[in-house]
Amino acid sequence: MTDEKELIHRAQSGDTAAFRALVERSRLHVFRLAYDMTGNRHDAEDLSQDVFVKAYRSLHAFRGDAKWSTWLYRITMNACLDHRGAASRKPMNTHEPLNDEILPSQAHAGEVTPDRAAESRILGRHIDAALGRLSNRERAVFTLRHYHDLPLKEIASALEITEGSVKSYLFRALAHLQEDLSFYRNDPGMEHAS
Amino acid sequence: MTHEECQDRFAELLYGGLEPDDAAVCREHLRGCDGCAKAFAALESTRSLMDRRVRDEPGEAYWASYWSRIESRIGSTAPKSEAASRRPTPIFRLPSAWLAGAAAILLVGFGIYLGRNILGTAPSPAEVALQPPTALHTSGEDSLAARTASYLERSKVLLQGIVNQDDLQGTFGSVERQRRISRQLIGEAHVLSAALKQPDQQQVRELIADLQIILLQLANIEVEPGTPAIELVKQGVDHKSILLKIRVEELRALSRRTSTQAAADTARTHL
Known part of the structure; x- marks a missing residue:
């Protein structure tokens, strides 16, 4: 992407308009990754801005060895891990009722008939909670592969770990998610997996 | 297969x-x-x-002011430009042999300085936490402030290492090492608490008391990291906002130092 390289070069020379163009291209990806890592929209909003401020201050360190997006993902991951370490480490608890919402077991039992939006919201909350119970690295690897479609090699580069470790974390993440979300699945492998 | x-x-x-x-x-x-x-x-x-998860994404209003919020934060700090980093290059291209030689000598000298004074002495996080209490030759309040700052710094490094520990592969080393450092810090806490008697030192006394509880938990852990016991320590750090309190105390100490320095500068100006 020559255009991107040109923008990076100009931004490194202090051209804020070029940096703005880079921000506008990447902001949604960065926000989504921050959201996937924190499970919280407001934290993701703050973190995504922090990421671009950090990126701006470190622009001189970007040599083009990695892709711009991979470099940004790396900064985002570090910011999210710092945030997760400094802020509450309490995982979301899906064993408690979700306020005014309906428990999936009730929905499945047919005691109430939630509309699709509510069901989807509950499922989303439980998926976020299951993601929240993964270790930092499992969550990072799964998120980058599943939601951001990054190849394993680029994930390894973004997280500065080996490709073998990426595969291992991905499998472990999937196994944990499968276990955590088993009550939502209705497939022939369920009884085998549990 | x-x-x-x-x-x-x-x-x-x-x-x-x-x-x-x-x-x-x-x-x-x-x-x-x-x-x-x-x-x-x-x-x-x-x-x-997992594909059925939907993100709660911000609306247009948020994105409309997105750049202005970033711009206001980066406005005061320009990135180190490539032009600036390339500035020395033309000097090395000058044909003048003596200039190239002088530059080489300077470079070697700078390398030696860097190696002896900076790179060679940079402590690892574990070394920071293991550093003995600061023993300044100044006495009284200065020495106490320095010891307190050193104590808080080492506690912070230790707790950050634990809080950020992930997947039994914490960057800070083994639980055994963390326990050893905790015991050392607990010992120092008793001496420091006894010395911090002034009314304006109440907050730092309370912080050290909170730290003692966390450090005691850590010193008595008999299990591997990642288990509920170490999670309990992490939750204790969170619950008592220990890292935040340390940061506040550091800022307070910095403010005190700045005020003292400003007063000293003013006094020198009047002399």
Whole structure:
């Protein structure tokens, strides 16, 4: 992407308009990754801005060895891990009722008939909670592969770990998610997996 | 292909990370093995389920002011420009031999200085936490302030290492080492608490008392990291906002130092 390289070069020379163009291209990806890592929209909003401020201050360190997006993902991951370490480490608890919402077991039992939006919201909350119970690295690897479609090699580069470790974390993440979300699945492998 | 070999490849097979030949062998095994096929189907089902998650994304209003918020934060700090980093290059291209020689000598000198004074002495986080209490030759309040600052810094490094520890691979080292440092810090806490008697030192006394509780928990841990006991320590750090309090205390100390320095500068100006 020559255009991107040109923008990076100009931004490194202090051209804020070029940096703005880079921000506008990447902001949604960065926000989504921050959201996937924190499970919280407001934290993701703050973190995504922090990421671009950090990126701006470190622009001189970007040599083009990695892709711009991979470099940004790396900064985002570090910011999210710092945030997760400094802020509450309490995982979301899906064993408690979700306020005014309906428990999936009730929905499945047919005691109430939630509309699709509510069901989807509950499922989303439980998926976020299951993601929240993964270790930092499992969550990072799964998120980058599943939601951001990054190849394993680029994930390894973004997280500065080996490709073998990426595969291992991905499998472990999937196994944990499968276990955590088993009550939502209705497939022939369920009884085998549990 | 064995069951284990096939299952080891499930994640890659699911996300298209396998070489075509490997994928073909794996799929062949799945066709003939009911158990592996069911396990793989379960993983596929989980992957599909994860696609049903919807993010709560901000609206247009948020994105409309996005750049201005970033710009206001970066406005005061320009990035180190490439032009600036390339500035020395023309000097080395000058034909003048003496100038090139002088530059080389300067470079070697700078390298030696860097090696002796900066790179050689940079402590690792573990070394920071293990540093003995600061023993300044100044006495009284200055020495106490320095010891307190050193104590808080080492406690902070230790706790950050624990809080950020992940997957039994914390960057800070073994639990045994953390326990040893905790015991050392607990010992120092008694001496410091006794010395911090002034009314304006009440907050730092309370912080040290909070730290003692956390450090005692840590010093008595008998288990591996990642288990509920170490999680308890992490929750204690969170619950008491220890790291935040340390940061506040550091800022307070910095403010005191700045005020003292300003007063000293003013006094010098009047002399």
